[in-house]
Amino acid sequence: MALTEPFWTFLKIAAAVGFGLNVAGLLGWVERKQSAVIQDRIGANRAEIFGFRVLGLFHPLADAIKMMTKEDFVPPEGMRLWHGMAPGLSLLFSMLCLAALPYGDKIVLGGHALSLQPLPLSAGLVFVLAMLSVGVHGVVMAGWSSGSAYSLIGGLRGAAQMISYEVALLTTLAGPLFLYGTLDLAEAVRWQAHSIGGIVPAWGIFLQPLAFILFMTAGAAETKRAPFDLPEGEAEIVGYFIEYSGMRFGMFLMNDFIESIVLAGLTTALFLGGWHVPGLAHLHLSQPVFALIGVGAFVVKVMAVLWLLMQIRWTLPRFRFDQLLDLGWKNLLPLAILNTLVTAWAVFLAGG
Amino acid sequence: MTDPAPETQERPASLARHPARIVTRPVMRFQERIYLIEVWHGLVITSRHFFVNLWRHTRRAIGLVARAGAVTIQYPDDPAVVAKRGRTRHRLMKREDGTPRCVACMMCETVCPAKCIKIVAEESPDVMIEKRAKIFDIDMGLCVFCGYCVEACPEDAIRMDTGQVEMSSFNRQDMVWNMQELLGNKKKDPAANVPRL
């Protein structure tokens, strides 16, 4: 009764996508509650089913119902086909990234070693970054097909933001890559499994602190998360969302959350040691349990990074567009190059 | 009116004719320019709020204390809190025998800036009182709750201390309170004119 590879892959991808979508839904609740707790208030707690409120966990469901029952409006001057395709396209590429994340190490079941990474690509990092780059298409398509000059310019602005920070992102990642020596995300996690001096685990955050900060910043800007969420801040400047309503708009918001999860997954994999739990190996647990605890550790770390992203969202005011581009080109990029140079020199000195 | 200008800034000649106050803009220090230190400070503040409030909510949830974790009131279930001195819905005061104190002097109607009070006077059967109000309507839809009517009244016939702030209705006519309703003799029925869909 060996699980055939395609079936197992399909199961893993389904689980990964399921995980991503569920966490995206949960993130709606987390956003409401976290912001409420930061702001000394309670947050939304009114949505109830048969009298059960469950701390407001039904609010994302209510949001979804609201989105679905709203008027599906396409501007008459807009291009109907592209208008409908844009959010779907953005969502598709983000969800593809979910499959490339290293959720856990190999699990041994019935004599077969099965990878817990849905898509075990040897260039997984490039795949993820490429998918994020293609996400720009969704933005421009949305802006252009809305038939309004303002949304077109807003879309171009969003695209400019994304591609500026992609450059910084890639340059930043060059540093850790020199350390890990591989583009495979699972390999990068395994590299971090050993400890420095027996105490501190060799996670990217300790070895490449600057890269961590730069990566988080550039990643947040890439995924249009606060404080870089100018396209979303339509009270300040018109974005590319404006002609979207109902579920199409809902899909853009979902895309926001999925991309945050992808970003958090990448951060965990590259800087926080992925599924690695320091000291767990000493417990000598059975392999399946060990692997599953690893998956649990990955999920916990992703949640922690998401918490941090939320915290930053509710702490910092939005950047103005010129400040945003200045930051990306004039501050992040030089620092990323500096980081790369220093890392390269250190690696060379340490002997490869 | 003129502040002496700091030596570092030059005074344009036009300022000699129009003395002005020079506002010095603060220059950003290095730690502020980097922004990351400020980000850290900000995160410390919000995280502190987060964990303290989380602890308070947890404490209440597990029953350690009775005090709520946040000051939020759940409005329709918890009542709206209005200070005792707040200006709320008007009421007409009664004399000891139950008749209204109002003598229709029109002070409140005259002083009302929103012109929401309508009074029609009539003869009072009591010769020592002489005048009383036949009609006394206040349109709550127009009222701005300034309290001038209370201040103007020479008879202490109107007060705004009922503590009632919920006066919504389904149409504009229902927002007009007449004398019997203001005296408290008749209750206003909010469900009287619910529009049929």
Added chain:
Amino acid sequence: MKTVKFTINGKPVEAKENSLVIDAAREAGIEVPHYCYHPALGNPGVCRLCMVEVEGMPKLQVSCRLPAKEGMVVRSNSGPARTAQAASLEFHLANHPLDCPVCDQAGECYLQDYYMRFGGYTSTMREDKVHKHKRLDIGPNVMLDSERCILCTRCVRFLDKVTKTSELGIFNRGSRSELLPYPGMSVDNPYSGNITDICPVGALTDKNFRFKVRVWYLDRTPSICTGCARGCSVEVHTNTKRPWHTDGKRVARLLPRHNPEVNDYWICDEGRYGFDYIDAPTRLKAISVMENDKLRGLTWDETVAALPAELSALCAEKGSSGLAVVLSGTLSNEDLFAARLLFVDTLKAGHLLVKTGPDQEGEEDALLRRKEKVPNLRGAQALGFGGRIQESSWGNILDGITSGKIWGLYVVDRDPSAVWGEKANGALSRLRFSAYQGVNVTHFADSARWVLPSCAYVEESGTFANFQGHVQKAKAALQPLGDARPDWMIWGAFVRALGGSFPFDSARGIFTHLTETESEFKGLRWDGLGKDGVKLAGSREPQTAGAA
């Protein structure tokens, strides 16, 4: 007439020798508070409020009994004078009840006004106040509250000197003094309303105005009473902004204006209370024409297109001597000019009635009221009615209708049924053409073919020349009600429809035309009429040297 120069409050003043200082002060623009003094009622000096300080005199003097002398230095705003005025006020207020919220005089009360201007002290009254009669009905129009009375005796003097009926008097002494009607008497003379005007406080109040509306809500417009040929100057008080107070009625009351030429300070009760018809439900607000026994509403454009054409066709067919026009004596000069242009010059109506008629006659007395209830008596005469334009009579017109010679009757604001009685019904049914143009519905209006609404006198500006030839200007106080229009505007449009010329769009324009074309109106100007009015050319007395 010798004049003397003296100073009041540092201001140099010149006045007739031995004239009263209080008068001279008023003319100089300085107000000295007073109650009992009234220019028409004498100066008893009992209220002790008009105290002034005169240099050289050791004690303060009451300025209403102080004759002006050369070189006097009078001060009404010095410390002692002000203290005395405030003290007097305090005494007046000592037993005065706290009735301001329920008193109708609030807003025009001399106690309130003088306290704010000349009082401002904190009361030291700690005793129980003396109580007197409240809400005492002393006449058909007057309510007495003797607690509020400050015993200035203006009303007593008015009823003694002016109406000579002496219904009121002051009884008892000291702080128990009380104003009361003499036993068995009630204040029911035809000028009883005036005592509510002269009473400075709310002791005597008007029963018809009682509790209706606060005086500060009222707009005031100077106008002329159209009750009789005296044409007293009045002030129309209207309440348009808060209609619920006066039950929708726009005119709240009429008060007399001081006019030394016409009515001095007074007005009779008929004129004072005769404004109910202006806002009555019987007001005509729409045009209607009876066609085939059915009433049809019309616009003014349709009326101007149809009525004059009908009239002139009938005149051409049956002869204009069969047209009888009954105009009202309450029409202004401008209205009569337009009527003359239409009915006399253009249509050449056979019968005209303006000033005469038993329905325009009433009581007369020696004070103000005139027998002819025709406010524009001399104005109608000056325009030719009764002179070169012969006036017919009700009797003639009735005979003409019954004999069939008169086929058309155009009545303005008068009721033939009131004069003809039952004979009216039969007569009116024989008419080929009948029209009623007026302010309120009458019996005739119900059966007339054409019914046109016109403005009441408060809704149109106009001039009236009373029986003395005194021309006064009445200003419009209100907007016309519904479709009502000024009479001159209606007839002017008819004149134009018949091909005539009527290039006037305001009463002022018509009046100016009259001053240019009519001999009696020569020398007058619309703006020069002032608030008192000017006499017609034929009525002016020769100016003697040194006239007052």
